[in-house]
Amino acid sequence: MTVDLIPASVTPRFDYGVRLKHDKVRERHVVLGPEILIELNQTGTAIMSEIDGQSTITDIISRLAARFEVNPNDITQDVIEFCTSMVMRQVLRT
């Protein structure tokens, strides 16, 4: 199945019934939703923590770039791919 990437201009938000949670027992963040339980790594956690329903993917990329002191161009593809996969899994909606 080929997947079209979502454009950076969209504003992602959590899909219905989905939330981010800090899992104290395993010391990591997880996404919880309908039949959804996804363990996030550090990158995933950083991206998901920026989802506020207000910011576009472009905004999120520039905030992450500033926070981790990297060039936005170097992370654009990764962030878009990650957000696309989250939309496919009904974790995020646009």
Added chain:
Amino acid sequence: MSQVTIPAPQVLLAEVTHRCPLQCPYCSNPTELIKKDTEISTTDWGRVFAEAADLGVLQVSISGGEPAARRDLTELIRAARDADLYVNLITSGIGLTQGRLDDLVEAGCDHIQLSLQDVDSDGAKLISNMDKSLERKLDFARWVRERSVPLTVNAVMHRLNLDRLPEIIELALELGARRLEVANVQYHGWAALNKQVLMPTQEQSSRTNQIVAEARESLNGRLLIDYVPVDHYAEYPKSCMNGWGRVALIVAPDGSVLPCHNATTLKHLSFPNVRDQSLTAIWYESSAFNAYRGDSWMPEICRSCDRKEIDFGGCRCQALAILGDASAADPVCSRAHPHSLVIATDESPQAGEVATSEQITYRPNS
């Protein structure tokens, strides 16, 4: 014996009651139903949820029977949310009014999974043994959507309704479900008693695989479809509960704690109860939960098999029921058992033919 590291559980199935207004002949409740007077209290459940969260559980599925048969369902949901668990409600939709649904949503119910017996009113009645059960479910689904609670439709499939799968997929879309579970009946417990009537034909089973594959492709992004194929026609077993004592635990209405739905058929094990012990002690230390962890209990063929981390040797209850040995490789496995042990029974009635309620062994309401 190799040391087994025991991961913390992630999922709790809270079977809060076995009572149900419906009588599905494939019900996953045990054939010996637990009675109302031995159900644990609201306070007990509150403690179970809190202990589960401390143990590492992230999601709870509140199921039954029909959970709404408990008058304290709202309090149970609130207690689970207070413990910071993600709360799924698994319901038949029968017995919940709009007012009660409002209370459940307000108490923090995160997601509702509604079971559907059929898209055909008579078919639904034949399975549920209740008039107008389909119509009542459709109303309920609409109320759920009106409250913006995510809805999953769970369709249990068997010989009598498999030919209507395309219509069931359509209906799930119409109801505004984002997910559909197409789950073939697992032939344990009640379903084993009704195998003659419910077991699909091999042809139905392969057609279903195809319909699901096509629908997944064409509905990509609109409806996610989870699919449980008929395991009797599979080459390898499914992993039961993602492995015994690895990911999930079930607390039964009377407080006994089980590694899988049919574990009580394993009479050589005794199952601990939340009235006597903490969930932590039960998960890590009880002999029942440790019985089939790791690979030291496995027959040699599983122990040396590259799929042992995928299916964990399959279902213990089926191994006992069909092979008389709870530690045998799952009877479905073609590697361990080259001559099929689970051939379908003779097919009466045929696919699409109408079965009558006389041919069915219904589960009682309580």
